Amino acid sequence: PPKIEPIISDIQPSIRSVKEKQEYLFEPPTETVLPPLNLLDDPAPSIDQYSKETLEAMSKQVELKLKDFGVEVKVVAVHPGPVITRFELNPAPGIKGNQIINLSKDLARSLSVISVRIVDVIPGKPYIGLEIPNENRELVTLGEILNTSQYESINSSLALALGKNISGTPIVTALDKMPHLLVAGTTGSGKSVALNAMILSLLYKSTASDVRMIMIDPKMLELSVYEGIPNLLSPVVTDMKEAANALRWCVAEMERRYKLMASLGVRNISGFNRKIKDASDKGQPIPDPFYTPINDEDEIPYLDKLPSIVVVIDELADMMMTTGKKTEELIARLAQKARAAGIHLILATQRPSVDVITGLIKANIPCRIAFQVSAKVDSRTILDQMGAEQLLGHGDMLFLPPGSSNPERVHGAFVSDEEVHKVVSNLKSLGSPEYNEDILRGPNEGGADAIPGLDTPSNEMDPLYDEAVRIVIETRKSSISYIQRRLKVGYNRAARIVEEMEKSGLVGPLESNGSREILIPPSTE
Secondary structure, eight states: OOEEOOOOOOOOBOHHHHHHHSOOSSOOOOOOSSOOGGGSOOOOOOOOOOOHHHHHHHHHHHHHHHHHTTOOEEEEEEEEOSSEEEEEEEEOTTOOHHHHHTTHHHHHHHTTOSOOEEESOOTTOSSEEEEEEOSSOOOOBHHHHHTBHHHHHOOOSSEEEEEEETTSOEEEEEGGGSOOEEEEOOTTSSHHHHHHHHHHHHHHHOOTTTEEEEEEOTTSSSSGGGTTOTTBSSSOBOSHHHHHHHHHHHHHHHHHHHHHHHHHTOSSHHHHHHHHHHHHHTTOOOBOTTOOOSSTTOOOOBOOOOOEEEEEESOHHHHHHHHTHHHHHHHHHHHHHTTTTTEEEEEEESOOOTTTSOHHHHHHOOEEEEOOOSSHHHHHHHHSSSOGGGOOSTTEEEEEOTTOSSOEEEEEOBOOHHHHHHHHHHHHHHOOOOOOTTTTSOGGGTOTTOOTTSOOOTTSOOTTHHHHHHHHHHHOOOOHHHHHHHHTOOHHHHHHHHHHHHHHTSEEEEOTTSOEEEOSOOOOO
């Protein structure tokens, strides 16, 4: 008979949770900087799963069904878990893994289950994994994960509590090691709940002095509940023009931080903060090297600790549709360089197609989470491999850790709206946010970097005017349709740009054949 592993149900509680449950003999300490864990619901009572006899019978059934299809295997081990049960199969000599993978739908029908996921490589073992959903699914709650020693002991201010793996072990990871995260899945797959769980796990680990957040929420529903918490750098962004300005501010902040780190000779934000702390402890604070005093009496401020910045975008597809290519470029710039500056992205989308999750974004965000998707092609878009189409929904996910090509199946932690509201109310009582007004303000209030494709008032110089002049100088073409195609703007806007060039004396008036004489000399470069 196969070896049946026990379910991991006895999870070590954290010291923090034990301390919070203690009754105080005198007045409890009033000054707390983090929300208490008792705001989150207690874990649901564990459900009786398959008995040992049932698992042995199922193992025999799996062997017989595969034998019916001409594939001989032996079940060597069974791993029951909170949501699924994994059977480890040892194929007979000459049996390829693909032969079993191609039978997944037939196996699901034969075993009378919703879906069967086959794992062709189990790291460190010569076996093939067969994952079958349990009849009674256990609910994994966020409170259960945050109360564990795994969450408490992780040495990072950016801890993300994801849920439990197939054997019931809590999965907690650090965002600064990722350093960015892409989350995708169809509607109803548990994506928004997972996003809330990640945000709460960050808020339970770090104060506003350690981690600040910028939340971009095109849906206007999911993240607006966090309005007013002290960790926010700006109000929750719902206008997409402001969202692009927020990303642009992040790029500028990244460049500023790199200059500061270079001036101190450190490689990353943790080294910078350590140097600032050491200098402060010695009583020799470091003055800001880039501050220009207004007059002789103006004192140069001292450098202070820099917090990590987490940018959460709830619906990337909507943002890409509204603001176009510029958003993709800004996200790519942040994904490429922002890691050492302490700026991290969490991007979520429910449309995992190649026009949203582009090659540029994927190349720079290696850490991804796929929830249930409708087709194999969507799974390939997110993870570069199949498997997400066989997930069960409601928080069932495949987590692709950084530096790995084998995704790990995780059952996402559930957090209810009531729990989120309770934690937000507690955080608001601890302090008020200090918003940075520059974040949502455009460059020069709609200056040189305004978003392409958005109409600008006619009394201002068009932000794309300089780019259009460069194109005309290089190509010696000045037709409205050509400018429209090159800049990806509407006809009216392209026509206004060409009229502006005519007023400036760069191109001549429209001739009878529809062309214009280009008066500006060609570039000598």
